[in-house]
Amino acid sequence: MATVWELDFYSRPILDEQQKKLWELVVCESPLDTRRAPESLFRYAQFCPSSQVNSAWLRAALEEAISKAPAPPAKIRFFRRQMNNMILKACKELGLDAKPSRHTIALHRWLQQRMQEVYPKEAGFQLMAPAASVRMESPAPRALPDALVGQKWAFVTLEASAFEEMHEWEIDFGEAFPILGEHSLVPQLTPETPIPGLIIFSPRALALAGWISGLELAFLKVDLNSPARIVLETGASDRWILANLTNPQLQAEAKGFDDAKQKAQMVHFLAVQSSPQSESFAGFWLLEELNLS
Structure with a gap:
C-alpha cells in the first residue's frame, strides 16, 4: 500500500526572541486502515523562524523528513488553502504529488495533542485568540x-x-x-x-x-x-x-x-x-x- 502523508505548515502560538510568531512544519503518515496504531505512523516536526517562511525552507525541511522516513510519500495531503501555492511549489520541486484535502484525520489529532502537550512547554508560548478566519465561499455542488x-x-x-x-x-x-x-x-x-x-x-x-x-x-x-x-x-x-x-x-x-x-x-x-x-x-x-x- 502506498504511503500517504498529511502536512501542515503554519504559525503556532509561540513567539520567538523578536516577538514574532514561530512557524512549524508537521507531517504525519495517514493510517489508511483500521489496524494502524498512531504510534506506528511516521511523524516529523520542525520549527521555522517567521523570517524564513518560504517554499525553499519548506522544500529543505521536507527533504529532511523524507530522509528520516521509512518510505517516501506517494501523496501528500494538506488542508490549509491559504498555504496552497507555497506547499504545491515546494512539493512540485521535490517531485511529490500534493493535494488539497480535508481528509487529514491523523494530522488533526496530532495537532490537538501538540497544542495541549508540546507548545505550552515552549518558552514563548502564548495562548492567543484564534485569528479571524477568511471566509471562503463553498461552490454549489x-x-x-x-x-x-x-x-x-x-x-x-x-x-x-x-x-x-x-x-x-x-x-x-x-x-x-x-x-x-x-x-x-x-x-x-x-x-x-x-x-x-x-x-x-x-x-x-x-x-x-x-x-x-x-x-x-x-x-x-x-x-x-x-x-x-x-x-x-x-x-x-x-x-x-x-x-x-x-x-x-x-x-x-x-x-x-x-x-x-x-x-x-x-x-x-x-x-x-x-x-x-x-x-x-x-x-x-x-x-x-x-x-x-
Missing part, C-alpha cells in the same frame, strides 16, 4: 457524471466494532482509520456506537468506486435546504450531489443519518456495491467531518 450515477442508494448503520474486521472484507477501493481501542483516533466511540453510512448501488460500481477513489474524500453532508440532497465534500472545497431527497420520508431518513453522525463524533462511511445482494464492495471509505481552522 455539481452533479455526478451521467455514467456514474447510482441506480439506488440506502442509509445503513454498522456498529463500530464491525470495522475491526474491515481488513478482511473484499474491497476494491477504500480507506479507513482506527476508531476503537487504545489506538483509536476517535477515543469517544464504544464498540456498540452505531456508525451511519450511505451505500450506493450501481451496475457500474467498479467504475464509480474508481472515480470516487481519485478524489480526496472529505465527508458526506446532508443539506435539507431546497432542493434537499446528500452532498459529497471532496478536496479543499469541491462538492458533488450524490442523491436528491425528493420526499419527506427520504428527508426524515437523512435527518436520522445526520443525528447518528453527530452521536458518532462525526464518523460515518460511504460504500459502493453492484447490488444489495453483493457480498463485496467496489468501494468503502470510512470518513470523519473535521472542524478544520
